[in-house]
Amino acid sequence: MxxxxxxxxxxxxxxxxxxxxxxxxxxxxxxxxxxxxxxxxxxxxxxxxxxxxxxxxxxxxxxxxxxxxxxxxxxxxxxxxxxxxxxxxxxxxxxxxxxxxxxxxxxxxxxxxxxxxxxxxxxxxxxxxxGKLGPEPLGASFTAKELAERLSKHKAPIKAVLCDQEVIAGIGNMYADEALFFANIHPLRAANSLSPEEIERLYRAIQKVLSKAIGNGGASISDYRRPTGEKGSQQNDFYVAHRGGQTCKVCATPIERIPVRNRGTYFCPRCQRPPTGS
DNA sequence: CCCGGAACCTGAAGGC
DNA sequence: TGCCTTCAGGTTCCGG
The missing domain is CATH 3.20.190.10 (MutM-like, N-terminal)
Structure with missing residues (x-):
């Protein structure tokens, strides 16, 4: 993918x-x-x-x-x-x-x-x-402030909003899960409920996750290959994506998989605490 | 306008 | 073994 x-x-x-x-x-x-x-x-x-x-x-x-x-x-x-x-x-x-x-x-x-x-x-x-795509997350002009402004306009789950190409361009199912893990944010949190500190963490996590994956030549899930025929290696570095049932690399808690807007969503229930009220 | 769900597609995987 | 159902998820479209 x-x-x-x-x-x-x-x-x-x-x-x-x-x-x-x-x-x-x-x-x-x-x-x-x-x-x-x-x-x-x-x-x-x-x-x-x-x-x-x-x-x-x-x-x-x-x-x-x-x-x-x-x-x-x-x-x-x-x-x-x-x-x-x-x-x-x-x-x-x-x-x-x-x-x-x-x-x-x-x-x-x-x-x-x-x-x-x-x-x-x-x-x-x-x-x-x-023409309608949101900003490039690795672009020089993309700031935490812009991320905050954009997230504040959406009350849907943060996982779904991160995958919205008109909010931010280029993030899909795998990297949304990875970014939320590194930011310690639960995927079901409402996008407009994040604190400034959480948005700052998420901003940094997005850049870290995407940069690392580019350095690894992307992820080869199923039969995906680069144009050269090589596999990428990012799939070996995932912390939560496609790791349902395996243990968290940080705290050893089993990684969970839940549907968010009908998309398979992986997260660590200990590192990413649920929205208040549950 | 906003939100959720179906449609587009095919092969892998699981149930019986 | 084989038929059937379900699932995978990026984007667009449609209905409430």
């Missing part, structure tokens, strides 16, 4: 091979993944376009093209990207190729996505796709 650290890793892995390249032939095997324009129009408009650079915004991958157009990908749940030479055989974990982007140096970029939930858009103005 690619979140900010996984997408950042993918962008950094791909940049050396993609920057300055031009697209050649495009094959869309699952047309519904192309949100705009149509799959057929994308197939006609992309060849010949040069990639000036690639970047990330939230969980989106952004290809800035020399024409001024922007190609934007989202991997959703099971998407991954793979850069390989044309004709080179596929790895075993890449049997769900939904799109093939040919490149002018004999390489090709493959969009692999078992559950077909990933998306592709080709637009003139990136705001059409990513």
């Amino acid at each position: 690619p979140e900010l650290p996984e997408v950042e890793t993918i962008v950094n892995d791909l940049r050396p091979g993609l920057k300055g390249r031009s697209f050649t032939d495009i094959t869309i095997l699952w047309p519904r993944m192309v949100l705009r324009p149509s799959a057929e129009e994308l197939r006609q408009r992309l060849p010949g376009q040069t990639i000036q650079d690639i970047g990330r915004r939230g969980k989106y991958l952004i290809f800035r093209l020399a024409s001024g157009e922007v190609l934007i990908l989202h991997l959703r749940m099971t998407g991954s990207l793979l850069l390989k030479q044309k004709g080179e055989p596929l790895a075993k974990n890449s049997s769900y190729i939904r799109a093939v982007f040919g490149l002018d140096d004999g390489m090709e970029l493959l969009f692999n996505d078992r559950r077909k939930l990933g998306t592709v858009s080709l637009v003139k103005d990136e705001k059409e796709v990513i």
Whole structure:
């Protein structure tokens, strides 16, 4: 499940091979993944376009093209990207190729996505796709004060609000759980009930968790792989995410799993005390 | 406007 | 063994 650290890793892995390249032939095997324009129009408009650079915004991958157009990908749940030479055989974990982007140096970029939930858009103005995203949590201008202002507008559980891309961009299920653990905040606390001290802890925890995960090349849950075929190692460093039944690395209490807004949520009941009243 | 839930998808896992 | 149900969770859409 690619979140900010996984997408950042993918962008950094791909940049050396993609920057300055031009697209050649495009094959869309699952047309519904192309949100705009149509799959057929994308197939006609992309060849010949040069990639000036690639970047990330939230969980989106952004290809800035020399024409001024922007190609934007989202991997959703099971998407991954793979850069390989044309004709080179596929790895075993890449049997769900939904799109093939040919490149002018004999390489090709493959969009692999078992559950077909990933998306592709080709637009003139990136705001059409990513215009509503909240701030980048690792951006230089993102402050604890801004986090406080944004959380104060929501009374939903803090876990759910952290996953809201219009509040903060790039945090999903795994890293929301991790950040709340390091901030010692229970996932069911109302977002607008956090004290200034708690918000400060959460702010620092978000930056720590995301930075560490980027350093680890992201988390390889199930069959997720980097574009190089390597696994990330962040899954070994999780304190609560996907650790239901195992013991807390800090206090040895069993990690619990509860649904929050229908999302599996892991936390330590001792390190993260429940909201008052329960 | 806000909130909760369904839909989009498929394969893994568990029950019988 | 095999059929069936449930679950996984990012985003969008829809109804109350």
